[in-house]
Amino acid sequence: MEIAALLRDTTQLLSRAGVPSPDVDSVALVAHLLGVTGSEVRTAAARGDALPATADLDTFATRVMRRSEREPLQHITGIAHFRDLDLEVGAGVFIPRPETETVAQAAIDAARRLGPGRDGIVRVTDLCAGSGAIGLSVATEVPDARVSLLEASDEAAVYLRINSRRQSAEVRARVRTMMGDARRCLHLFDQCADVVVSNPPYIPPGSVPRDPEVADYDPPQALYGLGEDGLDLPRAIVNEAARLLRVGGVLVMEHADSQGTALREFVASSQWWDEVATHQDLNGRDRFLVATRVGV
Structure with a gap:
């Protein structure tokens, strides 16, 4: 044939x-x-x-x-392509989507803009890291970045560790994987972050995804953000990010295209944030929030 x-x-x-x-x-x-x-x-x-x-x-x-x-292609091949990375994926871990590449780019841009401190390092924290798509992209594309990747799911953490080990020795030396709840993780860190990035669960509980590849195969704990609008978890992570970031640090958070206004208004109402803005993905849909941590 x-x-x-x-x-x-x-x-x-x-x-x-x-x-x-x-x-x-x-x-x-x-x-x-x-x-x-x-x-x-x-x-x-x-x-x-x-x-x-x-x-x-x-x-x-x-x-x-x-x-x-309708089993996901990535489960069949065992690989998800994300920016310049080939990530191992399977049951129990969220499959990274192309639209999240713009979120990773925003985190990369923020890390490059802030640059390394006196110790030659820019500290980046990826909350709800999943397969490691965002955090490992930052680590591979920003040579000065030291990246901490936090994940709460045991199943997802398996792939997070595998994908971290798949990187070069130079990148592996700047990456740390940890287990923990993104809403209560300050005790795991001994210094302030320059950038916090997160693709948290944010789907409202009643909004079941239409595609079987998502509804039947992505782990529910990686999809549903709790609360009527799906933003309970993202709001809690925003508050934790305010504790994790140094003054002048940047938060980058993905959300659904219908949640831009609500999440932006929540962040803007806090005394800890300034320069709060919603940004679009390559399809022109609201996709992520960027905010700067300020002192009070």
């Missing part, structure tokens, strides 16, 4: 199953089968290359069936 034919058949099957991006997922599944990149799969298909005789089509068919039943 030619690679192009396998891609075509897989795309048609996934499309009939209602998978949102059947062509993209087909390329990813064939790339995983062959141990190559998606770009290499597309090139091989365009050339009319045949599948290697060693390709395990039975295993491939099982993976395609799992995807057609």
Whole structure:
């Protein structure tokens, strides 16, 4: 069989199953089968290359069936791509989304802008770190950053530690993973942070996600933010961030596109914050809050 034919058949099957991006997922599944990149799969298909005789089509068919039943692609391949990182993911950890890459960028920009202190370090704390997507992006892209990653879930913390160990020795030396509740974690830190970033649970309890990949596979504790509006946990984390940050430090927090005004007004009402603003993701939707810690 030619690679192009396998891609075509897989795309048609996934499309009939209602998978949102059947062509993209087909390329990813064939790339995983062959141990190559998606770009290499597309090139091989365009050339009319045949599948290697060693390709395990039975295993491939099982993976395609799992995807057609709406199991997340990242659970099937075991990898989630985020910025420049390949993160191991699986049951029990939230799969990082493309829109969160803008949140990571804001944290990176803040760390670069604030720069290292007298000790040559800029301290960044990632609360509700999950797979480590945001915090590890900061650590890999800001050489002066020392990053603490805090996670409350035992299951998610397994992947957090794995992904931290996957980084270079230089990055690993600047990363610390910890277990703890983001609402009550000040006792775990001995110095003030320059940047606190968080992608906390924020979905309102009654708002069940429509996509099966989210509703059936992402851990509920990573989705639902408690309270009628889903902002009980984010508000508590904002208050903890005020204790964690030094004066002049920056908070970056992701939220749902409908929560920008409510979260901004909550933060702006506190004496601890200034320069409170809502920022958009690449789709133009309200996606995250940025605020500066002030002294009183």
